[in-house]
Amino acid sequence: xxxxxxxxxxxxxxxxxxxxxxxxxxxxxxxxxxxxxxxxxxxxxxxxxxxxxxxxxxxxxxxxxxxxxxxxxxxxxxxxxxxxxxxxxxxxxxxxxxxxxxxxxxxxxxxxxxxxxxxxxxxxxxxxxxxxxxxxxxxxxxxxxxxxxxxxxxxxxxxxxxxxxxxxxxxxxxxxxxxxxxxxxxxxxxxxxxxxxxxxxxxxxxxxxxxxxxxxxxxxxxxxxxxxxxxxxxxxxxxxxxxxxxxxxxxxxxxxxxxxxxxxxxxxxxxxxxxxxxxxxxxxxx
Numbered sequence: 529x530x531x532x533x534x535x536x537x538x539x540x541x542x543x544x545x546x547x548x549x550x551x552x553x554x555x556x557x558x559x560x561x562x563x564x565x566x567x568x569x570x571x572x573x574x575x576x577x578x579x580x581x582x583x584x585x586x587x588x589x590x591x592x593x594x595x596x597x598x599x600x601x602x603x604x605x606x607x608x609x610x611x612x613x614x615x616x617x618x619x620x621x622x623x624x625x626x627x628x629x630x631x632x633x634x635x636x637x638x639x640x641x642x643x644x645x646x647x648x649x650x651x652x653x654x655x656x657x658x659x660x661x662x663x664x665x666x667x668x669x670x671x672x673x674x675x676x677x678x679x680x681x682x683x684x685x686x687x688x689x690x691x692x693x694x695x696x697x698x699x700x701x702x703x704x705x706x707x708x709x710x711x712x713x714x715x716x717x718x719x720x721x722x723x724x725x726x727x728x729x730x731x732x733x734x735x736x737x738x739x740x741x742x743x744x745x746x747x748x749x750x751x752x753x754x755x756x757x758x759x760x761x762x763x764x765x766x767x768x769x770x771x772x773x774x775x776x777x778x779x780x781x782x783x784x785x786x787x788x789x790x791x792x793x794x795x796x797x798x799x800x801x802x803x804x805x806x807x808x809x810x811x812x813x814x
Contacts, residue, residue: 548652552650552666553673587607590605601626602626603629603630604620604760606632606633606634606760631759635648636760637649645735647669648735650666651764653763655786659678660766663768665765678767689747692747694795694798698728699729701750702752703749716755720811722809744774744795745769745774751795751799753779753791756813759787774795779813780812790813
């Protein structure tokens, strides 16, 4: 393009994964610099579901970085979707028709960020014709970049990741979540926790679905489940787990796809047992 021609200036030659890593790193650095100085605070669906100006600013930063290189790609970001389950489902249904769709969560774990608890992350995924092909999760607090590309494995700090080897729930460290929606989703997850806790070695709940999935991929957690999640919470992390040799399904065992909202991700070896416990407890969300 000549300098006097109209139209956007588009950089070329950047791979999809390089752009995802760059966007996650830059947004993460900015987010970390604003811990404790988040400015305006509002709620989404309840007093527990928070959003800050930092969330919105980080999403805009990521959008600009992606659009600089790939202006024709579609982007689905948490902060660009109206609150509520129905709005999230509609937004995904429309967006997934695109050939290339970036799915971003600028701060997964906003409540942790607000309180200064160092367990939040930037999550960026790219789907091609509805299938996730790139997943990047960046943990600014630990400066850990988790990266996966379909068919090419998953890595952290450049080292290949693999899931843990525990064969039984009794040997496993299992993560769960506490959804912000307190009437249906929170009681369901609590019911699941009540059933899984006596069967597992221990339960953890860090407050970031993306980081829980990244830690399953890295072999630090044996498994993770939660009901009521959105595509931007889990798209990148689901690919990380699969490319690390793990298994990802919904809570009744159906294969993961972008529309899955009730998720189970494990090292694979104890997947069936965790599904069985959730089913017995009627905690699947279905």
